[in-house]
């Protein structure tokens with residue numbers, strides 16, 4: 118088993134995944150994500166973007182191929198180790214907001230920090246800071262049911278950033294937002310990621326969203342079909358290209 122290149126925080130080789138009902142999900146994806154990079158994963162509906170994020174983050178077990186986080190093999194980890202890795206090092210944003218209805222907004226945003234063992238007071242301060250950056254600070258004491266869908270999604274984004282994850286997986290994070298809101302929230306997310314050195318893997322089929330990334334890999338039928346570097350990133354050395362695995 119050969120370890121991945123040093124400058125890749127995430128690395129996948131020949132990743133295959135088949136869903137429980139036998140549907141093909143991934144058919145030999147290889148890619149590297151550099152530390153601090155914002156990588157967009159594009160492609161049409163059903164091309165495998167969510168499945169790829171789930172495999173890279175350890176949410177779904179790798180059936181064939183390899184996934185490495187830094188120098189740690191994720192593909193050989195059991196469910197408990199993968200859960201710990203996700204809790205301690207990764208953040209996740211779903212396309213639709215999922216919050217705990219019994220907790221108020223700040224408690225929801227602070228929850229992953231408290232699960233990591235951070236005290237309630239410190240977790241609240243960190244959560245509140247991110248809620249304010251996402252313009253939902255004044256809703257801190259409300260319950261999720263009292264919020265609009267777009268506000269709930271902002272809370273989910275604050276929750277994902279509050280832990281300062283090493284890698285943030287964002288699956289169509291602005292899907293529930295109006296177009297006007299979308300640009301602002303995305304800028305907040307990408308600015309926060311850049312200023313805090315958070316690596317982001319962002320699934321999207323929206324070219325405007327992908328344009329905020331350093332690089333885009335496109336999937337089709339579970340395979341990488343192309344890699345696009347944006348001009349600012351074009352001269353960066355050592356970026357592992359997505360393999361042409363068709």
Ligand SMILES: Nc1ncnc2c1ncn2[C@@H]1O[C@H](COP(=O)(O)OP(=O)(O)OP(=O)(O)O)[C@@H](O)[C@H]1O
Nearest residue numbers: 136138140141142161162163164165166167168169
């Ligand atoms: N739980 C599941 N069971 C069976 N097949 C699934 C399941 N989830 C996804 N698939 C199938 O796997 C393929 C890849 O799906 P995936 O959700 O990863 O694509 P996607 O690019 O994220 O799509 P979208 O843009 O619609 O979110 C599709 O053919 C899809 O129908």
